Amino acid sequence: xxxxxxxxxxxxxxxxxxxxxxxxxxxxxxxxxxxxxxxxxxxxxxxxxxxxxxxxxxxxxxxxxxxxxxxxxxxxxxxxxxxxxxxxxxxxxxxxxxxxxxxxxxxxxxxxxxxxxxxxxxxxxxxxxxxxxxxxxxxxxxxxxxxxxxxxxxxxxxxxxxxxxxxxxxxxxxxxxxxxxxxxxxxxxxxxxxxxxxxxxxxxxxxxxxxxxxxxxxxxxxxxxxxxxxxxxxxxxxxxxxxxxxxxxxxxxxxxxxxxxxxxxxxxxxxxxxxxxxxxxxxxxxxxxxxxxxxxxxxxxxxxxxxxxxxxxxxxxxxxxxxxxxxxxxxxxxxxxxxxxxxxxxxxxxxxxxxxxxxxxxxxxxxxxxxxxxxxxxxxxxxxxxxxxxxxxxxxxxxxxxxxxxxxxxxxxxxxxxxx
Amino acid sequence: xxxxxxxxxxxxxxxxxxxxxxxxxxxxxxxxxxxxxxxxxxxxxxxxxxxxxxxxxxxxxxxxxxxxxxxxxxxxxxxxxxxxxxxxxxxxxxxxxxxxxxxxxxxxxxxxxxxxxxxxxxxxxxxxxxxxxxxxxxxxxxxxxxxxxxxxxxxxxxxxxxxxxxxxxxxxxxxxxxxxxxxxxxxxxxxxxxxxxxxxxxxxxxxxxxxxxxxxxxxxxxxxxxxxxxxxxxxxxxxxxxxxxxxxxxxxxxxxxxxxxxxxxxxxxxxxxxxxxxxxxxxxxxxxxxxxxxxxxxxxxxxxxxxxxxxxxxxxxxxxxxxxxxxxxxxxxxxxxxxxxxxxxxxx
Numbered sequence: 001x002x003x004x005x006x007x008x009x010x011x012x013x014x015x016x017x018x019x020x021x022x023x024x025x026x027x028x029x030x031x032x033x034x035x036x037x038x039x040x041x042x043x044x045x046x047x048x049x050x051x052x053x054x055x056x057x058x059x060x061x062x063x064x065x066x067x068x069x070x071x072x073x074x075x076x077x078x079x080x081x082x083x084x085x086x087x088x089x090x091x092x093x094x095x096x097x098x099x100x101x102x103x104x105x106x107x108x109x110x111x112x113x114x115x116x117x118x119x120x121x122x123x124x125x126x127x128x129x130x131x132x133x134x135x136x137x138x139x140x141x142x143x144x145x146x147x148x149x150x151x152x153x154x155x156x157x158x159x160x161x162x163x164x165x166x167x168x169x170x171x172x173x174x175x176x177x178x179x180x181x182x183x184x185x186x187x188x189x190x191x192x193x194x195x196x197x198x199x200x201x202x203x204x205x206x207x208x209x210x211x212x213x214x215x216x217x218x219x220x221x222x223x224x225x226x227x228x229x230x231x232x233x234x235x236x237x238x239x240x241x242x243x244x245x246x247x248x249x250x251x252x253x254x255x256x257x258x259x260x261x262x263x264x265x266x267x268x269x270x271x272x273x274x275x276x277x278x279x280x281x282x283x284x285x286x287x288x289x290x291x292x293x294x295x296x297x298x299x300x301x302x303x304x305x306x307x308x309x310x311x312x313x314x315x316x317x318x319x320x321x322x323x324x325x326x327x328x329x330x331x332x333x334x335x336x337x338x339x340x341x342x343x344x345x346x347x348x349x350x351x352x353x354x355x356x357x358x359x360x361x362x363x364x365x366x367x368x369x370x371x372x373x374x375x376x377x378x379x380x381x382x383x384x385x386x387x388x389x390x391x392x393x394x395x396x397x398x399x400x401x402x403x404x405x406x407x408x409x410x411x412x413x414x415x416x417x418x419x420x
Numbered sequence: 421x422x423x424x425x426x427x428x429x430x431x432x433x434x435x436x437x438x439x440x441x442x443x444x445x446x447x448x449x450x451x452x453x454x455x456x457x458x459x460x461x462x463x464x465x466x467x468x469x470x471x472x473x474x475x476x477x478x479x480x481x482x483x484x485x486x487x488x489x490x491x492x493x494x495x496x497x498x499x500x501x502x503x504x505x506x507x508x509x510x511x512x513x514x515x516x517x518x519x520x521x522x523x524x525x526x527x528x529x530x531x532x533x534x535x536x537x538x539x540x541x542x543x544x545x546x547x548x549x550x551x552x553x554x555x556x557x558x559x560x561x562x563x564x565x566x567x568x569x570x571x572x573x574x575x576x577x578x579x580x581x582x583x584x585x586x587x588x589x590x591x592x593x594x595x596x597x598x599x600x601x602x603x604x605x606x607x608x609x610x611x612x613x614x615x616x617x618x619x620x621x622x623x624x625x626x627x628x629x630x631x632x633x634x635x636x637x638x639x640x641x642x643x644x645x646x647x648x649x650x651x652x653x654x655x656x657x658x659x660x661x662x663x664x665x666x667x668x669x670x671x672x673x674x675x676x677x678x679x680x681x682x683x684x685x686x687x688x689x690x691x692x693x694x695x696x697x698x699x700x701x702x703x704x705x706x707x708x709x710x711x712x713x714x715x716x717x718x719x720x721x722x723x724x725x726x727x728x729x730x731x732x733x734x735x736x737x738x739x740x741x742x743x744x745x746x747x748x749x750x751x752x753x754x755x756x757x758x759x760x761x762x763x764x765x766x767x768x
Contacts, residue, residue: 123602191619193612203699239696255608268616304619306611312738313697334615336607339628340738346550346599347740356631361628362611362619365600366739368671400600411608416627417598420587 001090003180003226006098006172013050013131021118021166026068026096028133028163036162045138052413053129054118060381060392061112062242062404064103064156064235065127065249068096070164077164078231080212082157088211089226094167097174100130100249101163102159103156105137106382109145113242113397114385114392119399120373124406124415126249134380135159143329146204149238156248157234178226178261186293190269193220194302196255196292196326197228197410198309198318200245205238206222206311208246210275220276220292222299225257226386228273237310241387243338243367243400243407246310249407250412256306271300276322278315281346285318293325304332310409312340313352328356334360336411343399345417365415367401424468424579427496428457429506429522431515435475443514445477447488449495456564460505463572472499474522478514481521489525501532508537508567511559513544520548527552533578535592537567545593553578554593556664561658627726651728653751655736656710656768657695658686658703659708669696675747677754681729685714697737698768710766728760736767 008021016027030048037046053059062110069077071093076083104112115127122128135155139148201207201215208215210223211232222230228251237245257273264270276292279285296302305326309319316337323333335358346367374395383392387402405412432442434455453461453470459467474492481488496504504526506519516538517590523534537555538544545554553574557567570591577584587594603610612626618625642648659667665676680686686707693700708714711731720727732751736744755763 011629029656127575191616193615193619206699255606256611259606259608259612263612268612304615306608306615332615334611334618336611337628339598340740341598342742345600346596347742349628350739350741350744351630354632358630359626360614360624361626361630362607362614363627364607366598368740369600408607411606411611413607414605415600416600416603416607416610417603420584420595420597420599 001224001226001418002177003089004092005176005178006092006094006096007174007176008167008170009129010098011171013052013099015025015050018259019163019166020401021096021170026099026131026166031157033162036158037155040151040155042140042143042148043137043155044140046155047055049134049136050073051117051132051134051380053131056377057117058163058376058379058392059102059104059115059117059132059134060379060383060385061104061106062115062381063101063105063110063112063152063238065247065404066101066156066160066252067249068099068101068160068163069231069252070094070161072168078157078234081209081234081385082154082161087152088140088230089224090231093126093230094172096164096167098130099163100127100132101156101159102127102132102134103137103152104134104381105139105152107139107145107148110238111241111386114388114398114402115404116376119376120371121403124400124413126405126412133159133163136381145238149205149236153234153236160240169211177405178229180225180264180272184246186386188241190265190267192271192301192303193260193268194271194296194300194305195225195260195273196296196305196307196322197273197275198278198307198315198322199233199275200237200311202311205236206240208236208251210233215277218277220274220288220295221271222295223275225273228254229257240311241401244310244312244402244409246410247405250408250410252411253412255412256308256410271302274300278309278311278318280314285321288318289321289325292322293329293331296326296331297329302331306334306336310335315355316351320351320353320358324355324357324404333357334362336362336364336409338364338367338407338409339417340368343370344369345369363417364413365400365406365413366417369400370397371400372397424464424503424576425499425501426460426464426470426503427467427499427574428453428460428470428473428503429504429519430455430457430473430475430493431474431518432477435473437475441477443477446480447474447476447492447495449474456568456702458563459568460572463569467576468503470478471501472496476518478518481518482514485521489521492522493525493529494524497530501530502579503532504534505571505575506534506536508555508557508558508564508571509542509544510561511539511542513542516542516544517547520544522553523552524548533575534573535571535578537571549593550597551593553595556590556593559573567717642762645724648724649726649728649759650716650724650753651760651763652711652713652716652731653763653765654711654731654733656733656766657735658691658693658707658710658733660734661690661692663692663694666693667733667735669694670737672735672739672747673743675732675751677730677732679729680713680727680731683713684710684717695735695737695768710768712764712766728755728758
């Protein structure tokens with residue numbers, strides 16, 4: 001399996017008469033894009049707005065994020081969700097780099113995120129540095145949450161494919177190949193590392209999609225890392241804070257996988273990825289931990305593994321149990337997790353279960369910390385949000401958990417904690 | 421930078437009022453420095469000065485804990501200080517607690533930095549280190565000069581919002597507070613570096629140290645069930661429709677109790693679930709599956725004596741350990757004084 005990524009770097013995004021990528025600028029035909037999105041069910045109206053890094057703009061109620069991507073040969077992307085199923089991870093994929101597409105809607109029960117393009121919050125998220133195409137969706141009156149969520153997601157992903165199609169006939173600015181095959185013999189002597197990727201599986205609106213299928217009823221399984229980097233997993237969370245879910249962007253650019261690839265054959269041997277659900281009942285948690293560990297040990301023969309999760313509470317129990325089972329079989333573990341320490345950082349982590357085997361943990365920050373910020377000149381999205389008090393036109397206190405991929409469960413952020 | 425306005429807190433002894441016989445004196449305020457305050461002014465080196473000194477008896481503080489800190493906050497508020505320096509208290513336990521308590525209140529109410537100083541073994545260190553900057557001192561006043569020098573330097577840094585060095589370098593006790601900072605490496609990269617170190621048996625430092633969960637001892641079994649009063653509690657967020665007490669759907673800070681006296685069961689048109697951590701559809705269809713009132717009513721008077729007339733509720737989603745402890749203690753107190761002998765606590 002060989003994934004060849006063609007990057008088309010973008011330096012500016014603007015509206016134009018035609019959607020086209022030319023000399024670093026992405027021009028978007030707003031009407032054409034709006035018409036495309038309006039074809040989705042359950043969407044009453046749509047608007048498209050743009051935001052550039054450094055602008056005095058506050059973007060609100062962000063439900064998910066992706067970037068423009070297409071497999072030109074197939075004319076689509078996100079297999080199983082947007083298209084009939086095909087194998088992700090092989091062949092050429094085109095990406096408009098430095099662009100993020102933001103799925104935005106205000107719907108009762110949904111929890112969205114907030115991005116400021118400048119100021120104190122900006123350095124905390126990757127999406128203040130990208131040229132942002134904001135898709136503002138208005139749900140049909142009285143529509144069911146889940147039905148709207150599916151339409152909303154399709155709108156986001158369709159936009160992704162539509163924009164990436166603008167690269168047709170153009171030369172990429174950079175290309176990169178991802179493959180796992182041992183070409184150098186030296187790899188064999190290097191420490192064998194793997195990745196255990198826990199995926200939330202707590203029912204509708206709280207789970208990602210794997211090749212279009214929901215993640216409630218499946219067993220731990222091996223996925224080729226290329227499949228994850230190439231659109232096999234799509235975020236499906238709508239009623240959980242941004243800090244506790246992995247956005248589609250974070251999956252496509254999964255930093256654990258990218259880092260393992262980067263060092264593959266250099267100082268480690270990347271053996272592969274196991275994905276595992278995060279079930280709610282103890283029996284299922286035990287079964288999942290045992291099966292995941294078997295796959296890592298006896299199928300991938302790894303000696304060390306990074307484990308990440310999404311969600312909180314039950315899913316931290318799964319994290320601890322997975323870690324414990326790995327260590328029992330002699331697989332060294334490092335966990336990535338956020339901390340819950342209260343807004344003043346004085347609290348203790350309220351874990352339901354703590355294992356002594358969890359002795360190597362990377363902290364992606366205290367999700368409870370709050371930051372007070374002044375208003376911005378412009379707001380994209382509704383000026384109120386379910387998890388923030390007051391109008392976003394005023395100074396507001398923003399819990400860091402509301403900022404997409406600031407606290408990132410797969411480690412896409414630079415935030416950590418320090419003891420005073 | 422404008423002149424830093426400092427208020428100094430001292431006990432009766434260092435404030436020059438007297439010894440043990442004055443330990444019950446209520447707080448009083450004087451303008452300018454007194455006693456060690458003169459040294460504070462020296463170390464401020466013209467960057468600031470003591471505008472007022474508050475003197476209070478150590479016993480007065482410990483006997484009037486609840487309102488004394490508030491009174492003192494009120495006294496100094498008018499001076500519009502930028503910084504409070506308390507003590508140093510050295511090894512004195514009562515003085516240490518007074519300094520800690522006053523600093524904690526002033527910082528919370530006036531939102532100005534506060535610095536105190538005491539000896540490592542002063543019992544107030546453990547009590548207040550999370551709330552207050554505590555500079556480490558000698559056991560007795562022999563180290564006064566050095567203590568005040570460190571306290572003043574730290575205080576100036578805090579007022580100017582200058583970055584602090586490591587606690588040992590700055591001379592204060594590791595507070596155990598964690599703040600978010602930006603690392604120079606991506607979290608995923610740090611994870612892989614840590615993994616390789618762990619695999620090669622070289623030293624690494626976990627960024628999170630987990631403490632073992634505290635285990636509470638179980639209460640003894642109910643001796644005579646026929647005399648037992650049973651209460652129902654849930655962390656599942658079931659409240660009367662409209663959530664009259666505005667119990668938080670996550671990160672709860674409180675609990676509520678609702679009258680179920682005379683109710684045969686919990687009707688879905690009267691109750692709703694506001695919990696944010698699980699799929700609430702089934703509880704909303706039949707609230708008795710979260711709080712089993714219907715089944716318990718059938719057993720009432722047969723298996724046990726009666727059901728306590730209120731159920732208690734909070735939400736257990738990302739609730740801090742600190743809040744959960746307070747909620748638990750208050751619930752237990754109410755139940756115990758209400759004559760409850762056993763509880764069915766349902767969790768989600």
